[in-house]
Amino acid sequence: MEISPDSVTIFIWGYFRINATIVYTWVVMALLIIVSLLVTQNLSAGFALSRWQNFLETIVDSMRNQIREIVRQRPEPYLSFIGTLFLFISISNFLSIVPGYHPPTSSFSTTAALAICVFFAVPFFSITQSGLAGYLKYYIKPSIFMLPFNILGVISHTLTLAIRLFGNIMSGTLIGAILISVVPFFVPAVMEVLELLIGQIQAYIFAILAAVYVASATRAGRNRE
Amino acid sequence: MQIDVLTLIAQIINFVILVVLLKYFLYNRIVKVMDERKEKIISQLKDAGQKKQEAEQEAESYRKKLKELDDKYEEMLSNAHEEVESQRKELLKKAHGEIREAQAKWYEAIQHERQLFMNDIRQQAGKEVYAVARRALADLADADLGRQIIGFFIKKIQRLDEQEIDTLRKSIQGSKKSEIDINSAFEIPPEMRQKMIHEIQKQITTTINVRFTTSPDLICGIELKVNGRKISWNLENYLRDLEDSVTNAIERKMRENQENMYQEKQNGKRQEKE
Numbered sequence: 001m002e003i004s005p006d007s008v009t010i011f012i013w014g015y016f017r018i019n020a021t022i023v024y025t026w027v028v029m030a031l032l033i034i035v036s037l038l039v040t041q042n043l044s045a046g047f048a049l050s051r052w053q054n055f056l057e058t059i060v061d062s063m064r065n066q067i068r069e070i071v072r073q074r075p076e077p078y079l080s081f082i083g084t085l086f087l088f089i090s091i092s093n094f095l096s097i098v099p100g101y102h103p104p105t106s107s108f109s110t111t112a113a114l115a116i117c118v119f120f121a122v123p124f125f126s127i128t129q130s131g132l133a134g135y136l137k138y139y140i141k142p143s144i145f146m147l148p149f150n151i152l153g154v155i156s157h158t159l160t161l162a163i164r165l166f167g168n169i170m171s172g173t174l175i176g177a178i179l180i181s182v183v184p185f186f187v188p189a190v191m192e193v194l195e196l197l198i199g200q201i202q203a204y205i206f207a208i209l210a211a212v213y214v215a216s217a218t219r220a221g222r223n224r225e
Numbered sequence: 226m227q228i229d230v231l232t233l234i235a236q237i238i239n240f241v242i243l244v245v246l247l248k249y250f251l252y253n254r255i256v257k258v259m260d261e262r263k264e265k266i267i268s269q270l271k272d273a274g275q276k277k278q279e280a281e282q283e284a285e286s287y288r289k290k291l292k293e294l295d296d297k298y299e300e301m302l303s304n305a306h307e308e309v310e311s312q313r314k315e316l317l318k319k320a321h322g323e324i325r326e327a328q329a330k331w332y333e334a335i336q337h338e339r340q341l342f343m344n345d346i347r348q349q350a351g352k353e354v355y356a357v358a359r360r361a362l363a364d365l366a367d368a369d370l371g372r373q374i375i376g377f378f379i380k381k382i383q384r385l386d387e388q389e390i391d392t393l394r395k396s397i398q399g400s401k402k403s404e405i406d407i408n409s410a411f412e413i414p415p416e417m418r419q420k421m422i423h424e425i426q427k428q429i430t431t432t433i434n435v436r437f438t439t440s441p442d443l444i445c446g447i448e449l450k451v452n453g454r455k456i457s458w459n460l461e462n463y464l465r466d467l468e469d470s471v472t473n474a475i476e477r478k479m480r481e482n483q484e485n486m487y488q489e490k491q492n493g494k495r496q497e498k499e
Contacts, residue, residue: 006229022235029243036251043254045261053258060255076256080248088243104236109229113236 005102006109021107028091028104059087063207070208071215077128078214081121085114086207093199097192103199111163118210119158129218157213161206371411378447378458379424385456393429393454400452404434408450410443410459425449 005020012018039052049057063083067075092105104110126135139150179191385393397403405425407413413421422435446459 004227006227006232016231019229019232021229021232022239025236025239029239029246032243033246033250036247040250040254043258045258045265047262053255056251056255057259060252061259064256079256080244080252083252084240084244084247087247088240107229107232107236108227109232110236112228113233113240116233116237117240 004107004109005104006107008102020102021104021110024092024095024102025104025110027101028088028095031095032087032091066208067211070211071218073218078125078211081117081125082207082211082214085118085210086203089114089203089206090200093203094196096199097196105199105202111161114206115158115161118161118213119154121210122154122157122213125214126218161209161213164202164205164209371409371413372417374447374458375409375413375417375421378449379421381456381458382421382424382428382449385428389456390429393451393456396452396454397430397433402434403432404436404451406450407435407437407447408440408443409437409447410440412439413437413447 005024008020010018010020010023035052036056039050039056042050043053044050060079060083063086064075064079067078067082071078089105092103092110095101096103123135126138139147141150175191175195179187397405407418407421418435418437425435426433443459446457448455448457448459
């Protein structure tokens with residue numbers, strides 16, 4: 001039984017071995033970009049909206065509101081990063097209802113990659129907001145002796161995020177596979193529904209946590225000022 | 226739980242690419258459109274607020290104009306009332322004036338009539354009194370009234386005091402003709418004329434001519450005239466007394482009549498009110 005799509009090789013391109021994780025990630029990316037392109041072709045600033053525009057506006061607006069509540073400042077700089085995290089995980093998990101599809105988020109490589117992205121995003125946003133010196137001061141706060149603990153804290157944040165996402169998605173897929181072999185009818189379907197719900201919750205939690213980390217770093221920078 | 230390093234790197238790159246692509250194709254566009262709509266709504270609300278304010282101002286101005294018109298209407302109505310009232314008063318005043326004028330004319334006419342009537346009465350009474358007196362005197366003294374009057378006149382001349390005589394003399398001296406006029410209501414018999422001439426010459430002056438004339442206007446009387454001076458006796462005085470008493474009686478009667486008329490008028494008005 002395959003528990004990670006990393007081990008499923010779809011094709012080999014020269015030196016690179018293109019596995020299912022990368023391919024399904026491309027699929028999700030393509031889906032997101034195509035839908036965005038199609039919908040944003042004919043955007044209307046008036047009061048008569050198309051269904052898709054209305055749908056996307058609702059999602060974007062909800063994300064902006066969530067981010068604003070967490071970071072307590074203008075959500076626009078963080079919207080692209082945190083919004084994409086949410087959309088990518090959400091769609092990746094949602095597509096698990098398609099037979100033969102392996103969610104890329106069930107690969108630890110993917111979740112680790114996303115966690116690393118968050119890991120680098122925190123200093124990125126912090127430096128953008130308060131400059132490099134401001135960011136570095138965060139590690140020696142409240143005194144220089146806290147430096148190792150702060151570094152440890154940042155790394156553990158990233159690790160928790162990665163494991164949390166991977167564990168949930170992987171376990172969902174694993175439970176589904178086990179149940180199909182034990183109880184072939186009915187129960188797996190219910191489990192699929194549950195898995196879908198958990199997948200969305202995970203997307204939400206991941207995005208929220210990323211926002212919290214980013215916010216804590218930038219807010220700390222602001223407080224110092 | 227393995228990490229494929231290549232996959233990890235690939236996923237990081239994939240994710241970064243996705244973030245960039247979605248930023249341009251999704252978030253920026255959607256946010257821009259939403260902001261535009263927000264601006265539009267804000268501007269429309271502002272516009273609506275402004276229009277509402279304008280409408281309120283306009284409504285206020287119309288209310289003001291309406292009030293002004295109402296006030297003007299009231300003013301014009303009150304002016305018209307005042308004008309009508311003043312015209313009514315003027316007309317009433319004019320009517321009263323005309324009535325007073327007519328009343329004055331009427332009163333004047335009545336006075337004139339009364340005057341004429343009184344003159345008639347006076348003359349008639351004089352004649353009657355003369356006739357009655359003559360008859361009575363004739364009956365009583367068996368003498369002609371003319372003689373009695375002449376006798377009385379002669380006595381009057383005889384009883385003239387010095388001052389009066391002196392005045393008469395001066396008048397005669399002042400006149401060119403040195404002539405005395407004896408004017409009487411009746412013809413004086415020649416013997417009486419002689420007597421009168423004699424008496425005048427005796428009392429006043431000897432160098433004078435006496436001219437006798439008759440005038441029926443003298444109502445049973447006789448008078449001596451010289452250069453504006455006059456000595457006379459006639460029934461005029463008595464008749465004037467009579468005239469006065471008759472006039473008083475008539476006026477009293479007329480006043481009574483007027484009072485009665487006024488009283489009747491007031492009663493009529495009171496009855497109309499009731």
